Amino acid sequence: MEKKRIHKDIVIIGAGMAGLTAALYAGRMNLDVLVLENGIVGGQIANAAGIENYPGFAKVSGKELMGTLQQQAESFGAVIDEFDSIVKVTLKGQPKLVETEEHIYEADAVIIASGMNRRKLPLPEEKRFAGKGVHYCELCDGHMYQDKVIAVMGGGNAAVDAANFLSKYASKLYLIHRSDFRADEVSQKRLKENPKAEIFLQTEIKSLQGEGRLESIEVLDKVSGKLRSLPVDGIFVNIGVVPNTELYKEELPLTPAGRVEAGEDCRTAIPGVFAAGDVREKEIRQLTTAAADGTAAALLAEKYLVKIKEGNPVW
Structure with missing residues (x-):
């Protein structure tokens, strides 16, 4: 027609x-x-x-x-x-x-x-875990992770503000960024002073693991060259x-x-x-x-x- x-x-x-x-x-x-x-x-x-x-x-x-x-x-x-x-x-x-x-x-x-x-997480497992641990909207989906371990990927204002917001739900919160902070000093200070938060700069996420849902992420310390696995229930991506x-x-x-x-x-x-x-x-x-x-x-x-x-x- x-x-x-x-x-x-x-x-x-x-x-x-x-x-x-x-x-x-x-x-x-x-x-x-x-x-x-x-x-x-x-x-x-x-x-x-x-x-x-x-x-x-x-x-x-x-x-x-x-x-x-x-x-x-x-x-x-x-x-x-x-x-x-x-x-x-x-x-x-x-x-x-x-x-x-x-x-x-x-x-x-x-x-x-x-x-x-928002730019998608550039990992082959992204599609498999989309909505099952990988998210792009902290306001929409953050409440799903009450008392859970949350990671935030990114180092700009959007990422740091997301981390500060998600800390009210998280039992533990990681912020992971491949280089240094690009966020403003006020937002950085708020996150650094949060006892729930642990910050990994100069760190890359190499892979996502889990059966059905996201269970952990593998990260690479670019300075030391060491790989480690971080147990997480969800990751919120803010990388541009x-x-x-x-x-x-x-x-x-x-x-x-x-x-x-x-x-x-x-x-x-x-x-x-x-x-x-x-x-x-x-x-x-x-x-x-x-x-x-x-x-x-x-x-x-x-x-x-x-x-x-x-x-x-x-x-």
Whole structure:
């Protein structure tokens, strides 16, 4: 059966901080806005237990912050669809086409705010133990390990913050990283002072073992060259992220890291297509910069739509 074609002023791909902020601004300008989200509304930050660096909040959970932003966007008419996955985009020309499993959306402008996903544990046993001891979301799955031994892999802020959060469940907690810390000093200090935590730097995870579920991990001390086995019930992986740009690789220039090339005005190489948030190539990636990108993309998209109506879609 032929898919139904639906016109929208703006289609926003991704419902994280950048996408929802763009939806809020576009909705306030009385534009017909659709937000498509293949994962969870709120993006990666929705899993954060406590955010302490977003202006106006001493501390707020990611779920609460993103839930409020979603309500704001919807109150101004933005429609958010998290159940109709995108299968193809055609961005060159006018209108742009965003094809989902159920519909084909014709959009005058597209804002790409598809964010990033956590990088998978690069071990052959990862698939066998996924969901059975190997996890990527401490807020989602941490409660499963009450009074259990937990390992966290990674040395950046995401990993150390995850370790600090998981310590409330763990009887024992290991943080394992192949090099030195990259996390901020405040988070490091909190973890180092935790009596449950044991930190292994310059250490690689070589294999996972277990019958049915994860039971232990084999680690290599890169300094001494010694292997040892650590009994663990679960491991939470925080070793970086991969941009969600697979859909656009035939349409847009991407950087070697896989991000969309776009300036501070969020304009891409294609007129009417904007990139906002972590998916855009930029030096600083914070919640505040994602919100700023979403704001800029929506306001400039509206200006682009005006030019289209005037018959002068100059980029």
